[in-house]
Amino acid sequence: MRRGLLLACLALLLACDPAPAGPPASEDTSNPAAPSVGSPVPPDTFNPAAPALSPVPATSSPARAAPAAPALSPVPATSSPAHAAPATSALSSVPADSSRSPDTPGAPGRALPPGPLELAFVGDLILGKYVLHGYASLVDGDADPFARVRELLAADLLVGNLETPLVRTRPARSPIHIGYRFGADQTQAGALARAGFDALSVANNHATDLLGDGLRQTPEVLRDLGIAPVGAATDDPDPVAIVTVERAGWRIGLVAATTYVNNSPGAGDPALPLYRTRDLPRRLLPRLVAARDDHDLLIVLLHWGQEFTDDPDDFQRVTARRLLDGGADLVIGHHPHVLQGIERHGHGLVAYSLGNFLFANTDERSRHSGVLRLRYEPGRRCPARASFHPVWLGPAPTYTPEPAGAPAPAILAQVQKASRRLRTPWQKHAAELVLTDFSACDAPPA
Numbered sequence: 001m002r003r004g005l006l007l008a009c010l011a012l013l014l015a016c017d018p019a020p021a022g023p024p025a026s027e028d029t030s031n032p033a034a035p036s037v038g039s040p041v042p043p044d045t046f047n048p049a050a051p052a053l054s055p056v057p058a059t060s061s062p063a064r065a066a067p068a069a070p071a072l073s074p075v076p077a078t079s080s081p082a083h084a085a086p087a088t089s090a091l092s093s094v095p096a097d098s099s100r101s102p103d104t105p106g107a108p109g110r111a112l113p114p115g116p117l118e119l120a121f122v123g124d125l126i127l128g129k130y131v132l133h134g135y136a137s138l139v140d141g142d143a144d145p146f147a148r149v150r151e152l153l154a155a156d157l158l159v160g161n162l163e164t165p166l167v168r169t170r171p172a173r174s175p176i177h178i179g180y181r182f183g184a185d186q187t188q189a190g191a192l193a194r195a196g197f198d199a200l201s202v203a204n205n206h207a208t209d210l211l212g213d214g215l216r217q218t219p220e221v222l223r224d225l226g227i228a229p230v231g232a233a234t235d236d237p238d239p240v241a242i243v244t245v246e247r248a249g250w251r252i253g254l255v256a257a258t259t260y261v262n263n264s265p266g267a268g269d270p271a272l273p274l275y276r277t278r279d280l281p282r283r284l285l286p287r288l289v290a291a292r293d294d295h296d297l298l299i300v301l302l303h304w305g306q307e308f309t310d311d312p313d314d315f316q317r318v319t320a321r322r323l324l325d326g327g328a329d330l331v332i333g334h335h336p337h338v339l340q341g342i343e344r345h346g347h348g349l350v351a352y353s354l355g356n357f358l359f360a361n362t363d364e365r366s367r368h369s370g371v372l373r374l375r376y377e378p379g380r381r382c383p384a385r386a387s388f389h390p391v392w393l394g395p396a397p398t399y400t401p402e403p404a405g406a407p408a409p410a411i412l413a414q415v416q417k418a419s420r421r422l423r424t425p426w427q428k429h430a431a432e433l434v435l436t437d438f439s440a441c442d443a444p445p446a
Contacts, residue, residue, distance in 0.1 A: 117157070125161060129182050138358060138399060145358055160201070240273050252296065331348070339415050341422040
């Protein structure tokens with residue numbers, strides 16, 4: 001009873017739109033050597049008086065010059081990246097099924113997908129970083145840094161978080177002279193296409209590391225590679241955009257936002273979807289509601305939370321639940337650089353942090369990683385099966401991901417324990433964690 005009252009109070013608090021308290025923090029929040037900020041919030045404890053831990057954008061809509069060019073368009077719904085197998089059939093070619101229940105994907109009049117869908121999600125990716133007197137690449141020529149985990153990545157849709165802004169020709173020196181700075185060129189980015197990535201979130205705190213050139217060219221380079229950029233900076237007054245990808249006859253919508261940015265965009269630069277955690281439902285839910293009837297699944301990708309903490313904070317948990325209740329099917333988080341719990345809520349899942357996946361690391365915890373895989377069946381918005389597969393990031397200088405050997409039991413125990421604090425009982429099966437109980441999908445409406 002008490003927990004229900006606290007949830008209701010916090011929901012009312014989040015529904016308000018408090019004025020921004022000031023500009024975002026200017027320090028680089030991606031320093032792997034930095035200590036954790038504060039103590040983890042006890043699970044299932046919702047404190048309406050707790051402050052939001054996310055830096056506050058300077059304004060609700062970042063100031064910029066009037067648009068001088070058309071908005072960057074999301075990847076067309078019918079696009080099929082060159083590196084991926086084409087969709088099995090167009091949605092319009094499947095006979096409509098008028099008997100769908102309210103919990104089935106898409107609108108009642110739309111056709112069911114012709115078969116199951118396999119999704120795979122990974123954490124933070126960097127391709128190279130600037131160091132004191134030069135640059136260190138994590139991609140060696142035409143080598144595939146993901147070769148050893150290719151089997152775990154094979155899916156109809158593979159999604160990750162790209163923390164490396166891209167340009168066609170990378171500058172020899174970083175345009176920013178403080179903090180951790182990432183960047184790569186289109187040749188290095190080819191490794192992402194070879195690995196089979198279909199969509200990448202580009203809304204994160206390192207999006208501005210190559211300043212305006214990186215903001216503009218990152219989505220262009222990815223589209224040239226057949227990869228859908230999600231959360232790309234845009235000249236549109238509202239930078240929140242649903243990016244639609246069709247795979248295996250499923251129409252999937254993705255949207256991304258970040259609660260951090262290391263350097264504010266300059267005057268005239270396109271704007272990122274940058275919001276406080278507490279403002280995410282107000283900013284994202286209208287787009288999700290508008291897209292719901294036209295998509296089989298809706299996925300939210302968020303760059304949020306505190307680095308090197310074991311648990312999400314109160315605002316993250318309430319925000320994730322509001323997004324799932326309001327139209328999303330999955331919420332996938334990044335930024336803490338360590339694995340956190342994976343929570344079941346209603347018909348959906350929240351992965352608060354999938355840790356690193358290709359990243360220059362300084363401690364053992366940040367090398368613990370994994371692949372979250374989900375299988376969906378036609379006619380249901382909840383997964384038929386969810387599984388987490390442990391991965392370990394190898395030694396310097398490339399830190400390439402590989403199936404976890406000796407560290408696997410510790411990685412699985414870490415995710416299982418953190419998920420249990422979120423009241424989600426993942427079961428260990430051989431070398432993976434499995435979740436199959438989504439009985440909420442079968443329950444009658446409240």
